[in-house]
Amino acid sequence: MTVTNAAGETIGTGTVNDDGTFTIGLDPAQTDGGDLDVTLTDAAGNVSDPAATSAPDLISPDAPTDMAVADDGTVLTGRGEPGTTVTVTDAAGETIGTGTVNANGTFSIGLSLHRLTAANSTLPSPMPQAMSLIRRRPLRRT
16 A cells, blocks of 8 residues: 655555555655545555545644735735635624635635724734724725
């Protein structure tokens, strides 16, 4: 039995037990949600088609970067790990926007302005310019 990672590198080998079960140690440990292929090889050297599985994703994404708030305060853009969820909360812990980072690593999140006030608006650090933009603009209720 052979386990390979997405780069095709062998990260584990072993033998299937008589009862059909197996346990294979992986080196290095796979904790990033990556794809793995498992193949079996019989005594004659015939190799099975690969069976695909995914490693658990145990690594937290890096903090978002390159964040900016639109001039009207309604959209937050930035960069992050593709496929991750972006959640924007105010100082009271209320969610004011959510979205998903695109495959190219960018995101654009609409903000619920009706929940923002000068007293409770905060955005993830580093966002001092964004805070100034939001606090200077009068809120319009819709």
